Amino acid sequence: MFRLLALTLATVLVSLSSPADAQVRTAFPVERGLSIADFPRLVPLGGSVYAYEALRAPGFTTVSMIVVGSDGVLIADGQESPDATRALLAAVATVTEKPVRWMVVGSVHEDHTGGTEALPANTVLVVHPDGLSQIRSGGRKVETGPRAIGEVKSIDLGDRAVDILFLGRAHTASDLVVRVPDQNLVFMSEVFMNRVFPPMRSAFPKEWEASLQRALELKAHLYIPGHGFVDGPERSREEMQAFRAAITHIRSEARRLRNASPGTVADWGEYASWMLADSQEPIALKRLAALGE
Numbered sequence: 001m002f003r004l005l006a007l008t009l010a011t012v013l014v015s016l017s018s019p020a021d022a023q024v025r026t027a028f029p030v031e032r033g034l035s036i037a038d039f040p041r042l043v044p045l046g047g048s049v050y051a052y053e054a055l056r057a058p059g060f061t062t063v064s065m066i067v068v069g070s071d072g073v074l075i076a077d078g079q080e081s082p083d084a085t086r087a088l089l090a091a092v093a094t095v096t097e098k099p100v101r102w103m104v105v106g107s108v109h110e111d112h113t114g115g116t117e118a119l120p121a122n123t124v125l126v127v128h129p130d131g132l133s134q135i136r137s138g139g140r141k142v143e144t145g146p147r148a149i150g151e152v153k154s155i156d157l158g159d160r161a162v163d164i165l166f167l168g169r170a171h172t173a174s175d176l177v178v179r180v181p182d183q184n185l186v187f188m189s190e191v192f193m194n195r196v197f198p199p200m201r202s203a204f205p206k207e208w209e210a211s212l213q214r215a216l217e218l219k220a221h222l223y224i225p226g227h228g229f230v231d232g233p234e235r236s237r238e239e240m241q242a243f244r245a246a247i248t249h250i251r252s253e254a255r256r257l258r259n260a261s262p263g264t265v266a267d268w269g270e271y272a273s274w275m276l277a278d279s280q281e282p283i284a285l286k287r288l289a290a291l292g293e
C-alpha cells in the first residue's frame with residue numbers, strides 16, 4: 001500500500017533534466033505510467049523533507065509535505081479523511097520516530113483538512129486568520145498564520161525553521177505556502193496545481209496570478225504543488241509559469257466570451273486537456289463573470 005520511492009533527489013534531478021527523459025507533463029497518473037497500486041507514495045526531496053502523493057477521486061494526487069525536525073514533524077496540508085490522514089501518518093513513521101506536532105493549513109478545503117481528527121491530539125494547526133471559520137480543528141489547538149502579504153510566521157522545529165507565508169489571495173482568500181529555507185523549496189498548496197485546470201469556485205484569479213508571481217520571485221529551487229505531481233526543480237518552475245499562464249488564458253477567454261456574440265464557443269487551447277477541465281470550465285466562467293474579471 002505504501003512505498004518509499006527508491007529515488008534520491010539526485011536521481012530525480014538527473015532523470016528530469018535529461019533530454020532523454022520522456023516523462024509526460026500531466027496530472028493523470030496513467031499517462032505517467034503509474035497505477036492506483038503505486039499510491040500513496042513518498043518522494044524524498046532531500047534534507048529530511050518529503051512530498052507525499054496520495055490519490056483521491058477522480059484520480060489525481062493530493063500532495064502533503066513532511067518536514068522532519070529535531071523537535072518533531074511539521075506537515076504542510078493534510079488529507080481528505082481520517083483514513084487518508086492515518087495513511088499519511090504511517091508514511092511519516094517510516095522515515096522518523098518523531099511525532100507530528102504542527103500542520104500548516106495551506107488550503108482550508110475539505111480535501112486537505114478532512115482528516116484533522118486523526119492527527120495526534122497535541123498537533124497545532126496554523127491557519128490564515130481569514131480561513132479560521134472554514135476548518136474543523138477536531139479539537140486541535142489552532143494558531144493564526146500570516147495575514148498580510150510579506151508577513152512571515154516562522155516555526156522552530158528544533159534544528160531547523162520553516163517559514164509560513166501569505167502571498168495574496170489565490171485559490172481561496174486564505175492560501176498559505178510553506179518555505180523550507182535550508183532546502184530552498186516552497187510547498188505551494190493549492191496556489192499551484194501541476195497540470196490541473198485551475199479550480200476557481202472560491203478563487204480570486206487576478207490576485208492568483210500575482211501570488212504565483214510573488215512565489216516565483218522567491219527564487220526557490222523547487223516548488224511543490226498541492227495537486228498533480230511533484231516534478232524536478234527546473235520543471236517545477238516551468239510548470240508554475242505554465243499554471244500562471246493557464247489562469248491568464250482563462251481570464252482572457254472569459255472576457256472574450258462575455259463580449260462575443262451569443263453561441264461563441266470557448267477556446268481553452270491546451271488547457272482543455274488538463275485534469276478537471278470539463279468540470280471546472282463552467283465554474284471558472286461563472287466566477288470570473290461574478291468578479292467582473
Ligand SMILES: [Zn+2]
Pocket residue numbers: 107109111112190226227
Ligand atoms: Zn484541493
